[in-house]
Amino acid sequence: MRNLGFAIGTMETGPENAITDVPGILVGHSTLIRDEPEVVRTGITMVVPREDVWTDYVYAGSHVLNGDGEMTGLIWVAESGMLGSPIGITSTSQVGMVRDFLVAETYRLGVRGGFYLPVVGETWDGWLSTPSSFPLTPEHAAEALGSAASGPVAEGSVGGGTGMICHDFKAGIGTSSRIATSAGAPFTVGVLVQANYGSRPDLRVDGVPVGREIGYDVVPSAWREPPVGGSIIIVIATDAPLLPVQCRRLAQRATVGLARVGGYGHESSGDIFIAFSTGNHLGGAHDAPYPVTTLPLDSMDDLFHAAADATEEAIVNALCGATTMTGRAGHVAHALPLDTLVEVMGRHRTEDERS
Amino acid sequence: MRNLGFAIGTMETGPENAITDVPGILVGHSTLIRDEPEVVRTGITMVVPREDVWTDYVYAGSHVLNGDGEMTGLIWVAESGMLGSPIGITSTSQVGMVRDFLVAETYRLGVRGGFYLPVVGETWDGWLSTPSSFPLTPEHAAEALGSAASGPVAEGSVGGGTGMICHDFKAGIGTSSRIATSAGAPFTVGVLVQANYGSRPDLRVDGVPVGREIGYDVVPSAWREPPVGGSIIIVIATDAPLLPVQCRRLAQRATVGLARVGGYGHESSGDIFIAFSTGNHLGGAHDAPYPVTTLPLDSMDDLFHAAADATEEAIVNALCGATTMTGRAGHVAHALPLDTLVEVMGRHRTEDERS
Amino acid sequence: MRNLGFAIGTMETGPENAITDVPGILVGHSTLIRDEPEVVRTGITMVVPREDVWTDYVYAGSHVLNGDGEMTGLIWVAESGMLGSPIGITSTSQVGMVRDFLVAETYRLGVRGGFYLPVVGETWDGWLSTPSSFPLTPEHAAEALGSAASGPVAEGSVGGGTGMICHDFKAGIGTSSRIATSAGAPFTVGVLVQANYGSRPDLRVDGVPVGREIGYDVVPSAWREPPVGGSIIIVIATDAPLLPVQCRRLAQRATVGLARVGGYGHESSGDIFIAFSTGNHLGGAHDAPYPVTTLPLDSMDDLFHAAADATEEAIVNALCGATTMTGRAGHVAHALPLDTLVEVMGRHRTEDERS
């Protein structure tokens, strides 16, 4: 959205305005778009906390706004406070395949002790992609993982976000980052979302009621009937040295950004958030008590702002990064028209006020 | 705020736009403002779910956005799904006194079996009221409870909200309600807040960045140093027949409204929410399985909108209902200037857009 | 264990002393034992809450003693309080396959709206079964589901329990039931466990320190090195009409029975419990508030005893029902010698004291 002249909040972004601004984070996509034998618009996205996460765990915590969704592995994240796998995000029906792939990967790599509880989340792409089809394979998962890289992150209809719709506009993957100052030092907070929730009238961009202003006469609705599902997966990464209890708090702040865009945690939405910190190294080989680093208790506020603002912007980026897509049964999910967005924003904000 | 020409969202309010629009709900205040022997600006508010709540429990659930606060009784609410006492809201230091008062009240009333786990929340009024003073007594608690009534609810600097400050403007108690349609029938959702959180620049009214536009040159800050504390208590009531698991979900939606006004769940904030439903009667005398009523699983969305919108409006009402107050040590908390608010809102919203 | 002359507690069992004593519950197993191309000792067990659970959900709740394990679907169980799928239990590595199978099943069956969040748990059978093998297929899952039946339940090394070891003796699936009297009426509580946790010296049967008395000179240890994992999945079913909040409480009582046998919730154990109630019918077609039935708040104790006692006995049954198994790499898991067990019990209990 920044190329349109808008921003969320006043904090600086990292160089790519992406979750990969947190050093060491890799993101990869596998996108599957085909019309035969069935129309599929689906894929897998992998967020790798660090290349050797299998042996050098990161602290993590999660939060659920509305639980009509799945994210495997969260029981162990809650118990241990740690994450020892890449995070997969994909289509609802194939969470299990991606999850088992990540377990198999630990055998392929010869990870000592294995890792059996990978984190894989999902949102439902069945409006555009044939829901009874299970087209993704371990090869797609391997492609997403193998292609994971630092640097710019593709947004919109890619990877797990391929078939997703948000606030009744085509959406998918979005990302953003912020530089927070905490306890006197700068830290990066990066967010990546797979956005697939919400209704048109609720959409706001920086507080402006964009969804009310871009009516169905301007852009037709994607729906002919109420969709089953919805959902948003939000991944928050930071290099700030957080303990598990602090990661959980950060994860919860995704709610703040989501609420400001227009998320209510609808009944049929799986709004599941995970936050992790690369600021400590927790390799499994410890045979004695070992030191880790924590931020002081009262140093979290700037990180909270960063997580909320980057979440808000990442969702808008998922919308701005997507283009109109036609899926199964002639279903069309229209892109948010960027020129109209600019026009609406301009009517509500003076140049100065654009944060 | 409605008398200023603004509203939050498009849903209708109840007749009083207050939590008391939910039939049977009573609200009472005890306000203590005195300058001798110490400057105190404090009080107690009681929300009574129904007159005979001591014996006819209501289903309830709670949610915490940030837990730097106290609400007693929530362990039992979580375990039983029930609430069997009025809800007290007061100053941080005297939560215990109000809690013990409510236990004593069950003896005074001869409640069979007693009720030992009342719900009492707090926010910190120590910037205006001498924090080392413990001026409230059981008599004040009795006054708040005894004066509890249906009908209009006093807002701003009253009861537990007497000494409270929100987004760096004088605030306190605020309330609002909405009529939701769920499973084909109308239900009322009422919200009451004791608002004492947040910083000026974060304040938004219906998405408009009011806090950024009303600078410290226009209205001085209340603070000469960062305050200890903050916090907001949010009580949500409904006559929709919700089970405990559904009450918990409703409580969580307070986050959505709070986030839109500018709450981040700051580190030092106790952002604690409780929701209860009067739609079932759970009198303790059952000696056999008994019927209760539940909303269908997929009928929650309108209630979620109602809870979020009424929360947002209740916070703004807490601001609009308060007037400038001078407290201890010459501290002054200035009211939100309503004329400036109207002017700022007008610049960002056309008449049509005022929701 | 009852054929040995012992019992846990004084409550009566149902006719089969099995989870299937709860009317409508079906249990099916698929057992996979083969030596080529790799040695596998694994399988899948399905617990079906009722035949039409896909459309007539049951209320449910869960509890985790130690979370080094996976049970998919619990986020939605917590949010909705409902379960809308059979419960699968299998080997750690293939939880995802079984989970996706259950999603696919809703398409095969044409379940309206589908069901996307099935509950599948696991324990780790990698000591006896080649852990890098992923031998189970959707056909095995279909076999377990298709063979699900009421009546007696096979115990020991069957289904998901095939390769499991508990307190260093061969174990697997175990089940037990109790008739509880609650609010004046009889209800059945049934428990099924997949037991794969614990060390030898901690094993107790009805309080008797059996594990200390049956030393490694009597029965060799299965381990040559500490195993990775452990874990126990416990499923509790009842026809008592419980709300979700009450199901969660029942699930937690599995801890009590488990602790008495010798479970500590070890670090590497996934001790995950789910309880559901068939006492209400929650078919999805409701378009208005509808009645459900609840037990009175103070009527839970007999159910709690039933859940704890049946859990304790189900674990012992998983031990008593298994026979010695040789697995990969010559690993041998020895059965608990029943004659020695009888002898040890006899030394600590007089005939009268056998509960």
Add this chain to the structure above:
Amino acid sequence: MRNLGFAIGTMETGPENAITDVPGILVGHSTLIRDEPEVVRTGITMVVPREDVWTDYVYAGSHVLNGDGEMTGLIWVAESGMLGSPIGITSTSQVGMVRDFLVAETYRLGVRGGFYLPVVGETWDGWLSTPSSFPLTPEHAAEALGSAASGPVAEGSVGGGTGMICHDFKAGIGTSSRIATSAGAPFTVGVLVQANYGSRPDLRVDGVPVGREIGYDVVPSAWREPPVGGSIIIVIATDAPLLPVQCRRLAQRATVGLARVGGYGHESSGDIFIAFSTGNHLGGAHDAPYPVTTLPLDSMDDLFHAAADATEEAIVNALCGATTMTGRAGHVAHALPLDTLVEVMGRHRTEDERS
């Protein structure tokens, strides 16, 4: 119980077999026994994590087996992972007074920033002590806190335990400790309980069904009618350097010890556990990220055993340490007869088997 020749488990105790074996822990009691104007048998116990806990917080976590009870301050413990106050334990009706006293104490001491969320738990002594009386005062709380000391801890009918009854025998305060070896180093785990739960037939000592063997013909029941309440508060302390997420896990293991003695988490019981670690220093003055120490993830098992075993023994010590007490309305709570206990244990255990 050790003077009777019995022990729980095989781990060594600390020098006092008390929570005070954890270096720095102080315990104080205030006991109030009088017959005029009303019969009261009540009191307050304080567990001080370290003398300067007000400014040098400890990491902490909590767990609830059954939530029919109160422990203030747990919302903040969950959010921050820290505890910044002594822990009070008292009678149900006066939790609030003790809680407010601890807040006031921070003003008296001039604690920078204050501490507003102290942890105070309760159990119900209304069978022996007039429940409509509120006889405790801040002076009693000050006495308990002021007398807190290291070294031996008085057990039985003292402090908060004065009027308590457990498994239908007179009980109260009990304590025990264990030396655990974790990650190659020795650490102390200490437990203190205020035991007031359970029925006679469920009582077991080291697995021996003592409660079934000491019938009402041997020792009359304390009850003429079912009591309101019950409950047990369990405090676990350790000098092992645990993070908050690890403290929570330790707290949960209190369930294991409690279950083995005969606790089921009855409906009317408030079974609330808190664990804290003195192994890190968290003084509030940090203005930069700072190092703390953690045990490796896989080093918790010995601590778990220690917590469970010490809990089991502390409950038995609460029973063994109490003597018969006559309270209000002629109610008599009889002590567990130690000679009978020895006789029963002897019948079930050979000398060798006494663990």
